[in-house]
Amino acid sequence: MKNKTKIYAMLIAFSMVSIFGASAAIAESSDVTTTWIVPADTTIATSFPNAQDHIEFNAAGQNFSDLAATGQTGVNAALRVTNNGNTAITVEASWLAEWPTGVTSVNISIGDNTNASKLWYGDANETTNQTWNASLAVDGANDFWFWTDGAEVEETAGIERTLRVYSSNA
Amino acid sequence: MRNLKKAAFFIALLVVAIACISVIGYSYISSDSYPINDNQQESYNYQEGVAVTPGQYRDAVFNDITGDYRPIYPGLTDEQYNEFFGQLPEFKKDFFQISKLVYDGKVTDYARLSSDYWLQPEFYPGWFTSVNNSYINNDPAMWTPEGYGCYPAIKEISVQRGSDVEVNTYFKAGYATESYQGIVVKPYLPAAAVSLRGNTLFSQPDNAKDFLNVHIDNPDNPIYETFKSEITHSNVDPEDWFVVLKPTYQLLTDKYGAVTGESGFPSDWVRLLKLNIDISPETPPGDYIVAINIVPPCFEINQEFYFSIEHAYYGSFYHPSGGFHRTNIPHFQVVMHIV
Numbered sequence: 438m439k440n441k442t443k444i445y446a447m448l449i450a451f452s453m454v455s456i457f458g459a460s461a462a463i464a465e466s467s468d469v470t471t472t473w474i475v476p477a478d479t480t481i482a483t484s485f486p487n488a489q490d491h492i493e494f495n496a497a498g499q500n501f502s503d504l505a506a507t508g509q510t511g512v513n514a515a516l517r518v519t520n521n522g523n524t525a526i527t528v529e530a531s532w533l534a535e536w537p538t539g540v541t542s543v544n545i546s547i548g549d550n551t552n553a554s555k556l557w558y559g560d561a562n563e564t565t566n567q568t569w570n571a572s573l574a575v576d577g578a579n580d581f582w583f584w585t586d587g588a589e590v591e592e593t594a595g596i597e598r599t600l601r602v603y604s605s606n607a
Numbered sequence: 608m609r610n611l612k613k614a615a616f617f618i619a620l621l622v623v624a625i626a627c628i629s630v631i632g633y634s635y636i637s638s639d640s641y642p643i644n645d646n647q648q649e650s651y652n653y654q655e656g657v658a659v660t661p662g663q664y665r666d667a668v669f670n671d672i673t674g675d676y677r678p679i680y681p682g683l684t685d686e687q688y689n690e691f692f693g694q695l696p697e698f699k700k701d702f703f704q705i706s707k708l709v710y711d712g713k714v715t716d717y718a719r720l721s722s723d724y725w726l727q728p729e730f731y732p733g734w735f736t737s738v739n740n741s742y743i744n745n746d747p748a749m750w751t752p753e754g755y756g757c758y759p760a761i762k763e764i765s766v767q768r769g770s771d772v773e774v775n776t777y778f779k780a781g782y783a784t785e786s787y788q789g790i791v792v793k794p795y796l797p798a799a800a801v802s803l804r805g806n807t808l809f810s811q812p813d814n815a816k817d818f819l820n821v822h823i824d825n826p827d828n829p830i831y832e833t834f835k836s837e838i839t840h841s842n843v844d845p846e847d848w849f850v851v852l853k854p855t856y857q858l859l860t861d862k863y864g865a866v867t868g869e870s871g872f873p874s875d876w877v878r879l880l881k882l883n884i885d886i887s888p889e890t891p892p893g894d895y896i897v898a899i900n901i902v903p904p905c906f907e908i909n910q911e912f913y914f915s916i917e918h919a920y921y922g923s924f925y926h927p928s929g930g931f932h933r934t935n936i937p938h939f940q941v942v943m944h945i946v
């Protein structure tokens with residue numbers, strides 16, 4: 438009986454060693470000591486009208502005025518930026534390259550599809566950052582409607598220009 | 608009879624052993640092993656007045672619908688609980704105790720923390736303010752192909768020269784993102800460490816690249832592995848990580864396009880990012896910075912995913928993320944005091 442007790446005790450000890458051993462083996466790193474963390478969450482999401490994954494202007498001819506982005510309606514914006522993180526963010530944007538010749542302006546309405554708070558990009562400042570929202574709150578979502586003007590724009594199957602949206606913590 | 612007694616004795620011992628292990632194991636993981644934010648000061652002013660909103664940390668209340676301790680969300684139907692959270696682990700009773708320890712920086716060794724915690728959206732501070740618009744009242748007229756981020760954004764560590772260390776953060780899809788997001792995560796040595804506002808905290812030592820080797824050790828996406836040797840160009844370098852984050856929300860439809868239901872979080876919507884840093888024994892002591900950059904996959908990779916007939920769901924909903932929206936700071940920075 439004495440021997441058997443010893444065996445049981447060894448079994449317990451072995452089990453415990455196994456568990457602790459496993460814990461130590463999966464540690465982040467034994468050589469590193471974390472001294473501070475900043476528990477900010479940087480997650481941001483972007484949405485488009487259904488069937489779109491970019492902002493598109495589809496003109497019927499070479500000249501157009503107040504041409505709305507494809508898919509946007511009175512209710513649905515061409516772009517939505519949602520703050521999924523835990524700090525307010527500043528939203529800015531600019532194009533990475535100049536527009537095709539003939540495109541003269543892009544107007545962006547913020548928050549609703551009226552002229553209440555329009556931003557205007559012209560063909561001289563399309564690559565200059567403009568602030569769209571100085572402080573988009575945690576769980577804030579901002580909708581943006583887009584229109585464009587152009588004259589004698591070359592007809593092509595499509596020319597892409599990257600609109601880069603930047604965010605920073607506000 | 609004697610054998611029965613022996614068996615009973617053995618079982619009793621086993622129960623005691625398991626109880627001991629559970630209690631000790633729990634306290635080992637949840638104890639204040641890394642008392643950092645309570646009694647130390649950060650080396651730099653990382654936040655510069657930026658308000659970081661904590662999550663919500665609640666008392667455990669049993670949820671009859673889910674059969675665990677998942678919080679109750681007014682407005683969510685029984686069916687939606689299953690659709691949104693059905694693929695996630697059971698929501699543990701001590702969940703909020705653990706998630707607060709992580710938020711407070713008292714548990715920083717993320718690789719040791721069970722994924723039962725960090726796979727829950729409630730683990731992340733922005734969730735409770737996002738659930739209403741993202742899930743309970745999701746806007747069916749808009750679709751969200753892009754959304755991702757890291758938590759936490761900055762870790763400050765102290766480390767010995769000559770060591771190879773792994774530092775972790777949680778890399779996750781955004782809430783209610785509806786595409787399979789192809790993303791290339793690139794570790795690098797930035798010119799400077801920056802605050803949440805984007806201001807320089809300190810400059811990287813000029814010769815840092817001579818002493819530091821950084822690489823992400825998460826395995827690349829398995830579909831990418833099947834074709835990477837056949838494409839003419841790839842922007843995934845050996846030290847990078849190519850990941851495809853799955854949708855965290857989808858409207859399900861039948862063959863006629865009629866909505867039949869919704870889906871929510873897949874079982875791997877968050878990944879533990881393993882940033883490895885090899886530090887030469889010759890490294891001059893001082894402060895260094897390592898970060899990650901997010902870029903979209905190149906054309907050749909994207910095309911393979913669009914063509915991928917075996918994985919039609921990828922072809923339909925694949926989206927190269929990382930090019931449209933940029934944060935002005937890296938999604939994750941590691942500030943290193945090398946001694």
